[in-house]
Amino acid sequence: MDAVTKRYPDGTTAVDRLTLEIPDGSITVLVGPSGCGKTTTLRMINRMVEPTEGRVLLDGRDIREAPVNALRRSMGYVIQHAGLFPHRTVVDNIATVPRLNGADKRAARRRALELMERVGLDAAFAKRYPYQLSGGQQQRVGVARALAADPPVLLMDEPFSAVDPIVRKGLQDELLRIQADLGKTVVFVTHDIDEAIKLGDMVAVLREGGRLAQYAPPAQLLSAPADEFVEDFLGVDRGIRHLSFFGTDTLELTTEPIVTEDATAEQFGAAAVPETPYVLVTDAAGRPRGWADAAVRASGPLDGPDGELLPYGHAFTVGRDSLRAALDSAVLSPTGWAVAVDEEGRAVGVVAQESIAAAIRGAHRAGVLR
Numbered sequence: 149m150d151a152v153t154k155r156y157p158d159g160t161t162a163v164d165r166l167t168l169e170i171p172d173g174s175i176t177v178l179v180g181p182s183g184c185g186k187t188t189t190l191r192m193i194n195r196m197v198e199p200t201e202g203r204v205l206l207d208g209r210d211i212r213e214a215p216v217n218a219l220r221r222s223m224g225y226v227i228q229h230a231g232l233f234p235h236r237t238v239v240d241n242i243a244t245v246p247r248l249n250g251a252d253k254r255a256a257r258r259r260a261l262e263l264m265e266r267v268g269l270d271a272a273f274a275k276r277y278p279y280q281l282s283g284g285q286q287q288r289v290g291v292a293r294a295l296a297a298d299p300p301v302l303l304m305d306e307p308f309s310a311v312d313p314i315v316r317k318g319l320q321d322e323l324l325r326i327q328a329d330l331g332k333t334v335v336f337v338t339h340d341i342d343e344a345i346k347l348g349d350m351v352a353v354l355r356e357g358g359r360l361a362q363y364a365p366p367a368q369l370l371s372a373p374a375d376e377f378v379e380d381f382l383g384v385d386r387g388i389r390h391l392s393f394f395g396t397d398t399l400e401l402t403t404e405p406i407v408t409e410d411a412t413a414e415q416f417g418a419a420a421v422p423e424t425p426y427v428l429v430t431d432a433a434g435r436p437r438g439w440a441d442a443a444v445r446a447s448g449p450l451d452g453p454d455g456e457l458l459p460y461g462h463a464f465t466v467g468r469d470s471l472r473a474a475l476d477s478a479v480l481s482p483t484g485w486a487v488a489v490d491e492e493g494r495a496v497g498v499v500a501q502e503s504i505a506a507a508i509r510g511a512h513r514a515g516v517l518r
């Protein structure tokens with residue numbers, strides 16, 4: 149977008165000299181408070197709204213050079229509440245675009261069924277009508293329909309705002325998975341900064357009057373907000389959230405205070421380390437059960453229920469989870485120690501809050517966390 153301005157006839161400036169380079173094959177999120185011009189910006193990309201000034205270029209060419217129908221066919225469009233055709237079944241909703249593009253009915257339906265699978269919808273829903281689906285399922289159909297013509301660009305306007313947080317998380321994960329598989333260029337509008345940070349490779353923060361406040365990858369946004377407006381918009385816990393961009397591979401784990409449930413009294417006694425009176429007890433397969441305090445350890449092998457043990461909260465998966473997850477585990481753990489597991493859920497070590505704090509201080513020294 150090259151110095152794009154949109155003024156509506158009543159004089160409202162919805163977007164003000166916006167210049168934005170949206171990279172290919174990644175997710176760019178437009179975020180900002182209500183009325184800051186996000187939807188207007190998105191709609192100028194598929195010419196549902198025409199700019200008053202400035203140019204929108206696609207692959208270097210002014211989008212006004214191509215016929216508007218061809219432009220729209222190259223861009224999938226997903227909106228809140230999905231906007232499905234109420235009198236068409238799910239499969240026919242999705243097959244609409246391939247049909248318009250000349251596919252025969254069978255091929256279009258086959259494609260629709262493939263897409264249902266891709267967006268995590270059971271084929272049993274194919275014959276239902278939109279009103280027979282939950283909000284989250286309707287959104288999945290909306291995404292499938294937008295993908296049906298295999299467009300290189302996907303425009304998404306608050307697509308997940310109307311569903312509850314759990315369904316929303318599922319839809320976000322699905323979008324990230326689809327993006328990793330298909331490499332579409334996605335432009336995503338939301339007013340939710342957490343959604344922006346989770347989904348965006350690049351995040352454009354807009355402020356009232358459609359002016360660009362900051363355009364940066366999410367980690368940079370969190371570490372170096374451009375001004376007070378961006379800082380306020382990011383919220384108070386931006387330091388903690390920034391930790392989600394740091395891995396746990398470099399955390400120093402220790403296995404010394406870990407014993408299996410059938411350990412002998414001597415092993416229970418020997419497992420302790422000076423820093424903590426607790427030992428972590430695992431089942432025979434190595435999965436964590438809970439922490440044993442000094443009294444339980446003194447009484448030797450465990451034969452009772454887990455009630456004797458202190459809960460370990462939740463473990464974090466080394467390599468996959470972030471420093472934020474590790475810190476959260478440690479904070480939730482009554483012993484102050486976080487439990488690290490591998491992909492199979494087996495305990496691979498424990499780490500004290502202090503060690504996590506040291507890792508955070510290390511990130512500060514390296515200049516990556518501010």
Ligand SMILES: Nc1ncnc2c1ncn2[C@@H]1O[C@H](COP(=O)(O)OP(=O)(O)OP(=O)(O)O)[C@@H](O)[C@H]1O
Nearest residue numbers: 156158160162181182183184185186187188189339
């Ligand atoms: N057709 C229109 N005529 C006049 N003003 C409009 C029109 N459409 C939008 N606006 C105004 O332009 C500004 C930007 O609107 P837009 O819908 O792009 O914002 P948004 O950031 O998407 O908001 P929200 O998050 O609330 O959906 C607002 O002040 C809005 O009232």
